[in-house]
Amino acid sequence: MKFLSKSPKETQKAAGVLAKKITRKTLQKRTALVLGLEGELGAGKTTFVKGFAKGLGLKNKISSPTFVLIKSYNLKLTTYNNLFHIDAYRLKDHEDLIRLGIKEIFSNPKNLILIEWSDRVRKILPKNYLRIHIDHIDENERKIVIENDK
Ligand SMILES: Nc1ncnc2c1ncn2[C@@H]1O[C@H](COP(=O)(O)OP(=O)(O)OP(=O)(O)O)[C@@H](O)[C@H]1O
Numbered sequence: 001m002k003f004l005s006k007s008p009k010e011t012q013k014a015a016g017v018l019a020k021k022i023t024r025k026t027l028q029k030r031t032a033l034v035l036g037l038e039g040e041l042g043a044g045k046t047t048f049v050k051g052f053a054k055g056l057g058l059k060n061k062i063s064s065p066t067f068v069l070i071k072s073y074n075l076k077l078t079t080y081n082n083l084f085h086i087d088a089y090r091l092k093d094h095e096d097l098i099r100l101g102i103k104e105i106f107s108n109p110k111n112l113i114l115i116e117w118s119d120r121v122r123k124i125l126p127k128n129y130l131r132i133h134i135d136h137i138d139e140n141e142r143k144i145v146i147e148n149d150k
Pocket residue numbers: 005006007008009010011039040041042043044045046047048064116139140141142
């Protein structure tokens with residue numbers, strides 16, 4: 001899916017719609033659902049995560065996990081119990097994520113995980129992760145491409 005966003009609000013709205021769509025279906029899966037967000041500094045990855053969380057009715061204010069690396073939020077859904085927001089920008093590579101316990105987080109099918117700068121830890125991402133790429137077009141325009149690499 002490709003789409004042009006003309007404002008942060010539009011990006012958040014699109015993310016919220018995707019979040020609702022994703023969490024509605026109860027797929028027969030044995031592992032967590034992972035969404036990888038790619039795009040340069042200030043592309044809109046955190047903005048996307050904020051809209052995604054809003055779409056799931058999360059009241060907590062989402063802030064960038066740049067320094068804590070991983071943040072988690074409780075979800076009151078039948079399909080998913082926890083939302084993880086990870087920022088891989090400061091990680092050297094996927095080994096750092098392993099040290100943070102990512103394998104266990106990936107292993108729980110009730111977990112929904114969004115990773116900013118996922119291209120830095122691509123080696124460890126599950127094969128069926130959902131790739132979201134955000135391109136900076138101009139000040140308020142972003143091209144958002146969502147694809148399942150499977
Ligand atoms: N259409 C748009 N979609 C998303 N953000 C936009 C858009 N237009 C302008 N912006 C602005 O771009 C910035 C995006 O910042 P954001 O923190 O979401 O980026 P990021 O990709 O997470 O950056 P970082 O790599 O530092 O984590 C915000 O200031 C936002 O207001």
